[in-house]
Amino acid sequence: MLDVFNANYARAAQYVHASPDLLDNIRTCHSMYFMQFPVRIRGQVHLLQAFRAEHSQHRQPTKGGLRFSPHVDLPEVATLAALMTLKCAIVNVPFGGAKGGIALAPRNYTEEELERITRRYTTELIRKNFIGPGVDVPAPDMGTSEREMAWIADTYNMLHPNGLDNLACVTGKPVAQGGIRGRREATGRGVLYALREFFLHQELVKCTGLSGSMVDKRVVVQGLGNVGSHFARLAQDEDHAVIVGVGEADCSLHAPDGLDIHQLLAWKEETGSIRDFPGATTLEEPRACLELACDVLVPAAIENQITADNAPRIQAPLIAEAANSPTTAEADAILRQRGMVIIPDIYANAGGVTVSYFEWVKNLSHMRFGRMAKRVGIQTQRRMITGIEALTGEAFPSTLRDDMLHGIDELELVNSGLEETMSDAFQEIVAIMNREGTEDLRTAAFVCGLNKVVMAYEQLGIWP
Incomplete structure (x- = not known):
């Protein structure tokens, strides 16, 4: 993954007007914390290794x-x-980049054991000042969810009694514990918004040989975790795409006529696997889904899935990277040479951090989005409906009336803000691609993020 990042960074750096030493400084990670702590598990002491990296504090928190x-x-x-630093910059979210992890397989531990591990990890972060609403704010990632974020928030709150903004120390929490509606599906929804915006740029769409919108597009999704499952569901339900293939860690499925993602997710929940789903062909090779015939390929699993080995066999003309670094540098070069268009991960999966930013703002403001304006909006709509009825002498259609008088709630505001963010960021990337003549969207996205970080360094006087 580091090799992939360095290759992409070097390709983009040549388009950025900044000194080489500043670019080298931005590339490297500024603060890294390795910790090893003991936790008693089933009568035995386990030494667990854990990490937290804060790449850049040019914006705070990380x-x-x-x-x-x-x-x-x-x-x-x-x-x-x-x-994360570049991703936040691309979507204009005022955070520096960070990441953390604990070296363990969650399936090997009970819920009570995972809670003790998570709370101990949080305590270690607090001890070294690697967490806090204005310092560093974790969020869910691979192997974690709302549950772990709730444990982190509770631990931080216990160790910072009477802290007014304690809930803002972590995002991705359950709604009842300071979270925000729409966060769970935000990354998958963001990928869908990225694809919608892509199909509005005809000069790019022509490069793929596709046309129209996401409607009836044949889609393959690798990985049905939080990101992949929500993307597949939303693409099917809202944009009427056809899911013709999926892949998981144990196998792949192929259904040329499409499969119902709701039934598939229910099957997975019941059986523990997608294997032998009725109406689809089970392929034993987990990565086989990547090579299926389709219009849009969405790798939403783990890194390094599209490699120099399978890149020549990829058939999708359009790839939207929902996972982090799913494509190696060698594979990226092969795909570009073959004329495939890639919507890069550094932009495509930014929906999660965007809505995390909304949650952080909500926690700091101590007010639910829409609370102040909803009633005013409803009253304005009611006056407008009454005026139209008075002018026309006819009753307003009841279904339209109900919809207009519903008002805007938190979820609608979150989704609207996310869609606007993804749309604006894509337009910035395309503008850079056209202006600078970059090779592809990935390079343009890196340039977009780098330009903003360089500007922050220069304007804030961080760089001597």
Whole structure:
């Protein structure tokens, strides 16, 4: 992953007007914390290794997920933190980048054991001042969810009694514990918004040989975790795309005529696997889904899935990277040479951090979005409806009346803000691609993020 990041960074740096030493400073991770702590599990003491990396404090706080994975290490979280810095800059979220992880396989531990581990990890972060509403704000990532974020928030609150803004120390919390509606599906929804915006740019769409919108597009999704499952559901239900293939860690499924994602997710919940789902062909190779014939490929699993080995066999003309670094540098070069268009991860999966920013703002303001304006909006709509009825002498259609008098709630505001953010960021990336003549969207996205970080360094006087 570090090699991939460095290759992409170097390709973009040549388009950025900044001194080489400043660019080198921005590339490297500024603060890294390795910790090892004991936790008693089933009568035995387990020494667990954990990490937190804060890539850049040019914006504060820093922001990034917390992953539970047996393969996590310091270089990985440092690289992911660097990606977070640029990702936040691309979507105009005022955070520096960070990332953390604990080296464990969650399935090997009970809920009570995971709670003790998470709380101890949080205590270690507090001890070294690596967490706080204005310092560093974790969020869910691979292997973690709302549950772990609630434990982090509670631990931080206990160790900071009477702290007014304690809930803002972490995002991705349950709604009842300071979270925000729409956060759970935010990353997957953001990928869908990125694709919608892509299809509005005809000069890019022509490069893929596609046309129209996401309607009836054949889509393959690798990974049905939080990101992939929500993306697939939303693409099917809202944009009427056809899910023709999915992949998980144990196998892939192929259904040329499409499969119902709701039924598939229910099957997975019941059986513990997507294997042998009725109406689809089970392919034993987990990565086989990447090579299926489709219009849009969405790798939403883990890093390094599209490699130099399988890149020549990829058939999708359009790839939207929902996972972090799913494509190696060698594979990226092959795909670009073959004419495939890639919507890069550094932009496409920024929906999570965008809505995390909304949650952080909500926690600091201590007010639910829409609370002040909803009634005013409803009253304004009611006066407008009454005026139209008086002018026309006819009753307003009841279904339209109910919709207009519903008012805007928190979820609608969050989704609207997310869609606007993803749309604006994509337009900035395309403008840079056209102006600078960059090779592809990935390079333009890196340039977009780098330009903003460089500007912050220069304007804030961080760089001597």
